[in-house]
Amino acid sequence: MGKLSLAKKKLLANEVWDELNIEFPDSACSLEKDSPERLAVRGILSAQCTDITVNKVCRVLFDKYPSMEDVLKADISDIESIIKPCGLHKAKAASVMDFARLYEEEWGREVPESREELMRCRGVGRKIANLIMGEIYEIPAVVVDTHCKRVMYRIGLTESTDPLKAEADLCKVFSEDKWIRLGHLAVDLGRRYCKSQRPDCKACPLASSCQRRGL
Template identity: 35%
Template sequence: MTTKSLPAMGRRKCLKSIAKALQRTMPTPKMELDHRSPWELLVATILSAQCTDQRVNQVTPPLFVRYPGPGELAFAKLSELEQLIRSTGFYKNKAKHLLACGKAVTEQFNTKVPQTMEELVTLPGVGRKTANVILSNAFGQPGIAVDTHVKRVAKRLALTKSDNPERVEHDLQQLMPKSQWTPVSQRLLLHGRYVCLARKPRCGTCPIYQQCSWKEKGPQ
């Protein structure tokens, strides 16, 4: 993956232009994981690792009927939990994380999902990406959740050179006001999911083609 190098001022100007263009095509970007509470979003986000949101949305309704909250999940039978989430992939690790997460939220936070980055990342299966998803979508706090889509798009647009998610997050934070972190990162995610694909990106329909400095981009 090759991109031109841009100075900091150039990256800020580029991202501002990108943000405006994506806002026109996605005026109100929305989280695609179905949820009714911070806890449900936390569970869904853990399940979404290496899995599509559509598949997770098929799995979570019966899961939440069986285990409505962290208190119930804390005492789940591991084998039963594994079967309920099997189709999301990597289900054994995810089941262990969910079980431990239910116990941690119940015992350490009185069944309430914590509202700080520092506390969220202490939960089993929760890293900065998941924590940012929760903070921004459940609690309205600014955050940049760097998944594979955001990282790929940011690199192709020369907004970062790093493959490290935490570094990508930091690089993007430096290029825009804090108030823009959530909406811009959500649009970058959706753009990567539906247009700037890992393989065969849809450059012909890209709304930010002119701002893209990726040398391997296709014709418009």
């Protein structure tokens, strides 16, 4: 396939937006959102882990340590053991502790709105910062996770599988008011049809517009 012009990509983006909204009308963040700080912790734990596991693990974590103050006072080895099912448990426990420290000692018990400030926390990269900004403060930002970068590349709305470049490409073709929901729709598409291995192009609602269908 050839690379699409920006104008064609914008037309394609409109089609994709309409189709995805018809297919997934209830699309939303699948991490539980009982408080901003807890959502941020779930975001940190979600790297290379399913949202179902993160939600399950966090019910245990927050049952034992309800506040960030409680988390900060906890023994890190206990946090490691609780979050073990999420994988990378040592690094993630250190990140959760760092988040609790910043939240309690530097951020005045508030989750900051600023990407730069959020990314001061260990384990919070651009993807998690975008998630927090969008889900807590409704600040437009596209969360380009593994599903989003794969499906948007296959559809032809980006030529890059680098998340930063893909995000920049998507921001050029979708208007700001679509950025938060776009990430959720892409995840739904990736989970149901456009799987990493053997995408189900025959059943996919984007089959007629996708630029790399059947690849």
